Amino acid sequence: MEDLLIISNYYPPEKGAAANRIEQLALKLSQNNYKVTVLCPLGNYPKGELFADYKGKFSVVEKRQNITVKRLWIYPSVSKNIFKRTLSVLSFSSILFFSLLFKKTPQKVIVQSPPLLLSFVAVLALWITRKTILLNVSDLWPTAAIELKAIKPGSISHKVSLFFERFIYANASTILGQSNEIIHHIKEQFPEKKCYLYRNFPDHQTEGIQMHTNVNEPITLFYAGLLGVAQGVLELCQKIAIEGLNIELHIFGDGAEKVALEAFIEKNPDKKIIFHGMLERHLLHEKLKNFDLAIIPLKTRIYGSVPSKIFEYSTLGFPVLYFGGGEGETIVTENKLGWVAPVGDFEKLNSVLNEISTIGKSTIQHLQKDVYKTAQQEFNLERQIQQLIKENVF
Structure with missing residues (x-):
């Protein structure tokens, strides 16, 4: 049974597509004979405050459906203030960096991107320690940040983000992209990079929802x-x-x-x-x-x-x-x-x-x-x- 580590900024009991996506990837790999560990922050999203089970703790190790989940401290924030949001990601990223450098880590690691700062820090630490890096790209940053007007084109933050982006693509052994557009974007910069389409399909294990709607209602x-x-x-x-x-x-x-x-x-x-x-x-x-x-x-x-x-x-x-x-x-x-x-x-x-x-x-x-x-x-x-x-x- 091969060891595999997944690094993500989100994981259940946190809510949202990002947490669900990583959980389903972890569970599917576990079902296919991989020993999966997830490294993520203490649960806080989307409220921007630590959940009751994690308050007052620096780190937590727990088992969720045969997945070992290791949670590290984070300064939580969902503020629209970019400084506070950056500080939040940086707080987890800095602890993650030293954890990856000095603690035993599987040879093969999946890194979720975005957040771009987190994925940069993770890839940097894994590159230093000569790990095999699989980069899972679900959104293109800083491209998405520009389109959402979160950062200005040509600004310092934009230039730094472009450097981060190129670094993580260059140093990933393999890249998974959730869309053909993502793969095309990466291939334009690194034509020889191994890229694979990985859609965010769910795994409901259900025969579908049995609807109970009345045709006479709205x-x-x-x-x-x-x-x-x-x-x-x-x-x-x-x-x-x-x-x-x-x-x-x-x-x-x-x-x-x-x-x-x-x-x-x-x-x-x-x-x-x-x-x-x-x-x-x-x-x-x-x-x-x-x-x-x-x-x-x-x-x-x-x-x-x-x-x-x-x-x-x-x-x-x-x-x-x-x-x-x-x-x-x-x-x-x-x-x-x-x-x-x-x-x-x-x-x-x-x-x-x-x-x-x-x-x-x-x-x-x-x-x-x-x-x-x-x-x-x-x-x-x-x-x-x-x-x-x-x-x-x-």
Whole structure:
């Protein structure tokens, strides 16, 4: 049984796509005869404060579903202030650096990127100690930071980030990219680098959600996930026009926009938007039995990014309304998973919503079966892992 270490800034019981993605990778590798250890911060995300089980502790070692999870101290923060966010990542990164240098580590290590600073520090320490580095790239930084206007082109932070980016690509033995755009971007800089597509497929181990929706009730559209700047859920709620339609919007999640979102919904009860807060994943899936389709928004088109919610909800049998542009739009269209609207075009989004309201719940329920069947065939995590193992990636 080969030892394998995964370094990530997120891991359950933290919430969100990043934590779920790394957990599923760890579990699948464990199921395929790898001895997997995860090195991550003390649980704090998305609230930006240490969870009760980790308060007052410097490090914790625990077992989660046959995965050894080693957690190191972090100064937690989800502040929009870039200095505080950087300090948060740096606090964990500095402890991680010395841990990788001076503690026994498996020869083969998977490093999750972003955060870019964390992946740079991890790759630097692993390069010094001559480890085999597998870089798992789920978003392109600093490209995404520029598109989200988090940093300015040509600024010092931009130049430093570009150096970090080139360093981690150059020193990784193998790179996994969640999109074809990511692989293309890396290949432009390092044509000889071994790169493999690794989609963020879920592993629900379910026959799909058995829907309990009534055709005589309004169509229930839901968003479930982080309420952060990149998702733009607050702006979505402000500009969506479903007051005169046979549609309700239900929101599940937590994050930086939560307080502002709750205030907006309270002041605008006629918008037909209901906020449910954050639920554990198994409870969320139970709750979703009463809903019809998912909406997946992004505030702006981010090159390289493909929201894992596309795969998450289609494999449960939910058609999706995708509002994020890029490669995700192509995936939804080519696989006939639902509807798309150009990112940022709220006029077109509202036109699509009007179309959905008109076709009614009965048509959507037929579409659910087709979406589920397609997703089970096309978005298979076990088959993807087996192919990568066959190609000696891990």
